[in-house]
Amino acid sequence: MGFVENMIKKSRLKSPWIVHFDCGSCNGCDIEVLACLTPMYDVERFGVVNTGNPKHADVLLVTGTVNHRNRHVLKQIYEQMPEPKAVVSIGACNLSGGVFKDSYNILNGAHTVIPVDVFVPGCPPKPEAIIDGVVTALNALAAKMGLGPAPGAALMPGDEDAPKAAAVG
Amino acid sequence: MNRSTVIPFGPQHPVLPEPLHIKFVVEDETVVQAVPQLGFVHRGLESLVRTKDFNQMVFVVERICGICSCIHANCYCNAIEDMLGVTAPPRAQFLRVIWSELHRIHSHLLWLGLFADAFGFESVFHQFWRIREHVMDICEATAGNRVILSINVVGGVRRDLNLDQINWMLGELDKIENGMRELTRTMLDDYTVQERTRGIGVLSKDDARLLGAVGPTLRGSGWECDERMHGYAAYKELNFVPVVEHDGDCYARCKVRFNETLHAIELVREALNRLPESELTVKLPGNPDGESVFRVEQPRGELFYYVRANGSKMLERMRVRTPTFANIPPLLAMLPGCKLPDVPVIVLSIDPCISCTER
Ligand code: SF4
Numbered sequence: 001m002g003f004v005e006n007m008i009k010k011s012r013l014k015s016p017w018i019v020h021f022d023c024g025s026c027n028g029c030d031i032e033v034l035a036c037l038t039p040m041y042d043v044e045r046f047g048v049v050n051t052g053n054p055k056h057a058d059v060l061l062v063t064g065t066v067n068h069r070n071r072h073v074l075k076q077i078y079e080q081m082p083e084p085k086a087v088v089s090i091g092a093c094n095l096s097g098g099v100f101k102d103s104y105n106i107l108n109g110a111h112t113v114i115p116v117d118v119f120v121p122g123c124p125p126k127p128e129a130i131i132d133g134v135v136t137a138l139n140a141l142a143a144k145m146g147l148g149p150a151p152g153a154a155l156m157p158g159d160e161d162a163p164k165a166a167a168v169g
Numbered sequence: 170m171n172r173s174t175v176i177p178f179g180p181q182h183p184v185l186p187e188p189l190h191i192k193f194v195v196e197d198e199t200v201v202q203a204v205p206q207l208g209f210v211h212r213g214l215e216s217l218v219r220t221k222d223f224n225q226m227v228f229v230v231e232r233i234c235g236i237c238s239c240i241h242a243n244c245y246c247n248a249i250e251d252m253l254g255v256t257a258p259p260r261a262q263f264l265r266v267i268w269s270e271l272h273r274i275h276s277h278l279l280w281l282g283l284f285a286d287a288f289g290f291e292s293v294f295h296q297f298w299r300i301r302e303h304v305m306d307i308c309e310a311t312a313g314n315r316v317i318l319s320i321n322v323v324g325g326v327r328r329d330l331n332l333d334q335i336n337w338m339l340g341e342l343d344k345i346e347n348g349m350r351e352l353t354r355t356m357l358d359d360y361t362v363q364e365r366t367r368g369i370g371v372l373s374k375d376d377a378r379l380l381g382a383v384g385p386t387l388r389g390s391g392w393e394c395d396e397r398m399h400g401y402a403a404y405k406e407l408n409f410v411p412v413v414e415h416d417g418d419c420y421a422r423c424k425v426r427f428n429e430t431l432h433a434i435e436l437v438r439e440a441l442n443r444l445p446e447s448e449l450t451v452k453l454p455g456n457p458d459g460e461s462v463f464r465v466e467q468p469r470g471e472l473f474y475y476v477r478a479n480g481s482k483m484l485e486r487m488r489v490r491t492p493t494f495a496n497i498p499p500l501l502a503m504l505p506g507c508k509l510p511d512v513p514v515i516v517l518s519i520d521p522c523i524s525c526t527e528r
Contacts, residue, residue, distance in 0.1 A: 024210035026524050028235025028316040031279060035305075038282075038298035064524075070209045099232055102220045103213040124235065124316050 009145045012058055013138055015047035019057035021077050023110065025064025028124040029091040033061055036127045043131055054080040059137050061130075062116075065093040065100050066107045078114040084144035086137040089116045090130060092123040099123075172196050178512065189523045191516070195509055203504040205497060210527040215487050222482040223249055223457060224323055233489065234525040235316050236279065237467045239265075239272045242321035245487075247401060248463035248474045249323045253453055260447040261325040262403040267440050268312065268320050269402070269465075270433040274345065275304040276468035277430040280520050281356065284423060287513040288365040293355055300348040303341050310334065325450030335441050346434050349427075357424060366419040370503040370515035373417055382499040383492045384470020385429065386519050389422035391415040396466035407439050419518040426468075426520075456480050467492050469520045491525035 022030050036043050037050055051057055054077045066074060078087065089110045092098035097108045110116055117140040120133035178191045190209065194202040217229050230245045231238040243265050250256060257265070282297035305315045311334055312318040320326050330338075356362060372382065377390035387394055388411060395411040397404045412428045414421035457478040464473050470492030477486045496519040503515055 024212065024524065024527075026232045026235040026238070027522065028232070028238070031235065032316065035298065035302075038302070039295050040299065040302040064210070065212050067209075067211060069211065073209070099229055100212045100214065100217065103217055105211055105213040123232075126315065 009147060013142055013145075013147070015049065016058045016134070016138055016141070017049045017051045017056050018059045018061055018134065019051055019054050019077070019081070020061045020063070021074060023062055023064040023066045023070050023074055023094065025091060025093060029063035029094070032124045032127050033063060033090065033130060036130055041127045041131065043134070048134065054078075055082065057081050058085060058141060059134060060085065060087045061090055061134070062087065062094055062110045062114075063090045065097060066110050066113055067105045068107065069105075071107060071113045074110065074113055084141055086117045086141045086144070087114060088118045088120060088130075088133045088137045090120045090125060090133065092121060095119050095121055173201060176509070178516075189516075189521060193504075193509070193512065198509050200504050200507050200509060200512065203501050205501070207523075207527055210524045212528060214528040215489065218484040218487045220483075223478070223484050226484065226487070227322060228319060230487075230489075231317055231319060231321075233491075233528055234522055236276045236522065237272050237469070237525075238317050239268045239320060240465055240467050240472065241489075242319075243269055243402065244463050244465040244472050244474045245476070246321045246323050247465070248461045248476050249457055249478075251463060252457040252459050252461040252476065252478060253323075253455070255324060255451050255453065257325045258447040258449065258451060259403070259445045260329075261449050263440050263444050264326045264328075264330065264449075265321065266403045266407065267330075267437055268308075268318055268326075270437045270440070271304055271307060272318075273433045273468045274430050274437075275301050275308075277426045277433070278304065280426060280468075280517075281423070281430075284514070284517050285356070285362075287517045288362070290362065293352070296348075296352055296355075300345055300352075303345050303348075307338055307341055311338070322450065324453050325448070327449070329449060330441075330444070335444070338441060339438065342434050342438055346431065349431060349434075353427070357427060363420060365511075365514060366423060366518075367416075369419045369511050370507065370518055371416075371418045372499050372503055374415075376502060377417065377499060380498045380502055381495050382470075383495045384467065384520075385422050385425040386470065386496050386499055388412060389414050389425045390417035396464050396471050399464075401463075401465060403440065406443075407436055409436065419514055422518045456482055457484070469493055469522055469525075470495060489525075489528060491522065491528075493519070493522045493526040496521070497526070 020033050089095055094110050097106045100106050118133050118137045120129050122129055173194050173196050176193045176195055190206040192204045193200050227242050230241045233241050278297050278301040282294040285293035309315045312320055372390050374391045377387050393411050393413050397409050412425050414425050458480040460477045462475045464471055473490040475488040476484055478484045500519050
């Protein structure tokens with residue numbers, strides 16, 4: 001592996017750019033994601049930059065209930081992101097449908113549409129948990145680049161079909 | 170020759186955290202028509218009344234909107250209580266007002282921040298969100314969660330405040346108020362802010378009424394109309410006056426929300442100081458039967474609930490009309506004729522809450 005290539009990989013991990021897609025959350029999770037950027041939590045001091053453009057992003061944060069209308073949008077955004085990429089699924093709704101699970105328009109979680117690396121449970125999770133989720137996603141990203149061991153794998157509680165992922169929180 | 174172009178806005182767009190999709194027909198830089206496309210957040214929430222009983226529904230209606238969840242639950246509980254013929258005890262009424270107004274403060278602070286961000290004033294965005302963290306701290310310390318409080322139950326509230334908490338809250342409220350007063354000059358008197366908001370997105374007094382605007386959009390156009398004037402919960406005992414502005418532009422709506430935040434701080438203070446002693450819940454006399462409607466004032470405007478029950482544990486039907494739904498026709502009337510760079514400012518000026526609207 002060349003020196004320059006290595007530098008690029010290291011800098012991507014040092015300063016991950018995130019894109020946030022709201023799949024139809026109740027806003028509870030959204031405002032907690034936004035709160036991570038504000039002076040109290042200020043993730044920018046760690047080099048995390050929020051971008052609006054999926055083509056610039058390394059980590060995708062998904063919140064809210066995935067439904068039949070927005071799953072295509074979610075899939076498109078995921079496909080537009082360059083490799084390697086990591087996905088963090090945030091909030092009870094996004095993990096499994098949450099309180100809306102019985103409703104007719106709901107898919108049971110983002111992991112049914114795209115591969116998810118980290119699950120952050122909570123309704124809504126606290127900003128600390130979300131930051132922790134992003135940090136865990138960086139380990140997953142490093143593993144995908146061949147720069148570290150794969151993070152400890154865990155199933156989501158109560159869901160045998162869930163893909164292997166690191167549980168946070 | 171047809172020179173118009175169609176520009177899609179959303180569903181994933183940096184200025185809006187929510188998936189709203191609007192198609193703009195533009196000629197050069199001027200918007201001639203705006204066509205909204207909805208449905209990205211539809212969760213089929215009203216159908217859940219068939220699988221959850223009327224006590225569990227409180228937790229579902231709280232999750233219609235995370236920003237004003239307490240007020241949704243307040244409205245729903247009041248509607249069911251009306252049907253059952255019970256009233257929540259006085260202390261519960263006051264506590265409901267306290268948590269509702271805290272939600273109003275944090276919702277307006279959030280909006281003021283996002284609005285500043287929409288015209289590119291990012292440092293003010295951070296300032297407002299810094300102040301907002303005090304409200305979140307209060308919510309977390311008193312209710313156990315930052316955003317979704319789950320305070321209301323049918324017949325009362327679930328948590329109480331003790332004297333230590335009240336004194337600490339009064340101190341935090343002072344901090345919020347001081348922070349707001351420091352930002353008054355930056356937000357309301359600033360030349361740049363006025364340039365970007367004055368005379369933009371004007372809704373005349375007659376149009377506001379004809380198109381059925383509600384909340385700060387209506388009050389910014391000069392109508393003195395606020396559900397809290399009708400005195401549900403404990404508002405009849407508090408010193409409430411609606412905040413009204415007359416220009417009907419984005420600046421007026423911004424000013425209404427700014428002053429409402431200060432007024433909400435006053436209301437919380439007053440309610441904390443006059444908290445009566447009583448039980449927190451009343452015993453329910455059985456299952457609801459019949460129909461009822463209730464209206465409350467959300468940060469975004471009038472919220473309306475209709476519920477119908479048949480004497481069993483499950484409700485038969487629930488219908489919610491949210492303020493953003495009422496404010497979309499006025500928004501579509503404001504947009505034509507504006508310049509494309511003003512679109513985010515105008516869209517945000519009605520404080521759209523898409524997850525409420527589509528449920
Ligand atoms: S997990 Fe809870 S807070 Fe997050 S979007 Fe769903 S209902 Fe809202």
